[in-house]
Amino acid sequence: MYYRLVIIGLLSAMSSVVMAENLYLQAINEVVLTEQQLVKSQEKVEAHEDIEVKQALAMPPFHKRGKLNTSLEYTACTNCHLDPPHTKSQRSRTFMNMHSQFITCESCHFRPKDKTLDYQWEDVRDGKRIKAKTKLFRQVTSLEEKPEERVKALHSYYKITPFYQGEAAVLRKSSEFSKESQRLWEEGTTDEKIKRRALIHAPLSEKGPECSACHDKEDSLLDLTELGANSYQANKIYNNMIAQFFGRYKEEDSRIRIMRILK
Ligand code: HEC
Ligand code: HEC
Numbered sequence: 001m002y003y004r005l006v007i008i009g010l011l012s013a014m015s016s017v018v019m020a021e022n023l024y025l026q027a028i029n030e031v032v033l034t035e036q037q038l039v040k041s042q043e044k045v046e047a048h049e050d051i052e053v054k055q056a057l058a059m060p061p062f063h064k065r066g067k068l069n070t071s072l073e074y075t076a077c078t079n080c081h082l083d084p085p086h087t088k089s090q091r092s093r094t095f096m097n098m099h100s101q102f103i104t105c106e107s108c109h110f111r112p113k114d115k116t117l118d119y120q121w122e123d124v125r126d127g128k129r130i131k132a133k134t135k136l137f138r139q140v141t142s143l144e145e146k147p148e149e150r151v152k153a154l155h156s157y158y159k160i161t162p163f164y165q166g167e168a169a170v171l172r173k174s175s176e177f178s179k180e181s182q183r184l185w186e187e188g189t190t191d192e193k194i195k196r197r198a199l200i201h202a203p204l205s206e207k208g209p210e211c212s213a214c215h216d217k218e219d220s221l222l223d224l225t226e227l228g229a230n231s232y233q234a235n236k237i238y239n240n241m242i243a244q245f246f247g248r249y250k251e252e253d254s255r256i257r258i259m260r261i262l263k
């Protein structure tokens, strides 16, 4: 078939050790692109513009800007996406960019329906799993603990990551597949870019989960206790006022009263 793409050979030839590919790469290998996916990808590639995020502005901005998040350098997603990646939804982009400091892109965007993933902390620099502990959360551990103490204890390289059969289901910048993708993105023909973009996105969900997918104890993607949260932290995260507000008001222009958050 014309659109059947075989990339498995390239991936396995790179390593002498026979290593199982992670679930995301496996899913990419199994993709057989449809005409529709290619047409859509073509539109996206043609409309894509590289926007440069200005670090040093001539005029200091009124609001203090955060630094770029260097922990995002380790995911292949930022080969093409901005840091911070969310720009389109005015309503939620700030929250989603904030979450990408402690949750990998794939936790929200790679959620295959037929597989149960196991969410754990990993160090994105080397992909090593990190033992669950209360300290990994930004959320304070008790009423008495001060938030300032907490923020200092954190490292933004530690992120919640989906695992499957012991392997993180992520697209690391250091993987051969990602290096090849980057090469194509920079030097490939338009056709190659379109196909590669379509392959990478075929297993992903466009939208990402609702807030309630994690902030509602009943059907949460994440088992916060297994990730190390104590019961105070878990309750605070499951009953987060802002996340609940997002569930109730879905319009772009709904407003929340500050008084309600403070209660
Ligand atoms: C080879 C380049 C490339 C890579 C790598 C890449 N993307 Fe994209 N992605 C794009 C382009 C181009 C678009 C279209 C929007 C734009 O121009 O930013 C897009 C769009 C998206 C969208 C919006 C929905 C859609 O399909 O248009 C999501 C969500 C997304 N990417 C997530 C990711 C995630 C998560 C990763 C990493 C696992 C990733 N992308 C890696 C190029 C890439
Ligand atoms: C906590 C969940 C979450 C994480 C983590 C996350 N996303 Fe998203 N993403 C979403 C949701 C929800 C949307 C739908 C639009 C919105 O709410 O901003 C989205 C939309 C997008 C879009 C399309 C809309 C836009 O603003 O361009 C892109 C591209 C994207 N994500 C890329 C990424 C990349 C790259 C990462 C990792 C660096 C990432 N996302 C991490 C939840 C997440």
Ligand code: HEC
Pocket: 092, 095, 096, 099, 102, 103, 107, 108, 136, 137, 138, 139, 209, 210, 211, 212, 213, 214, 215, 221, 222, 237, 240, 242, 243, 246
């Ligand atoms: C993939 C899971 C996931 C999704 C989806 C998600 N969150 Fe969260 N969110 C978390 C986790 C985990 C924490 C706790 C992080 C910590 O304490 O380190 C959190 C923390 C927060 C916090 C507190 C941050 C702080 O530092 O005090 C707010 C506010 C929040 N989320 C709002 C939202 C909103 C609004 C949405 C939807 C637009 C959303 N979240 C979607 C997992 C998620």
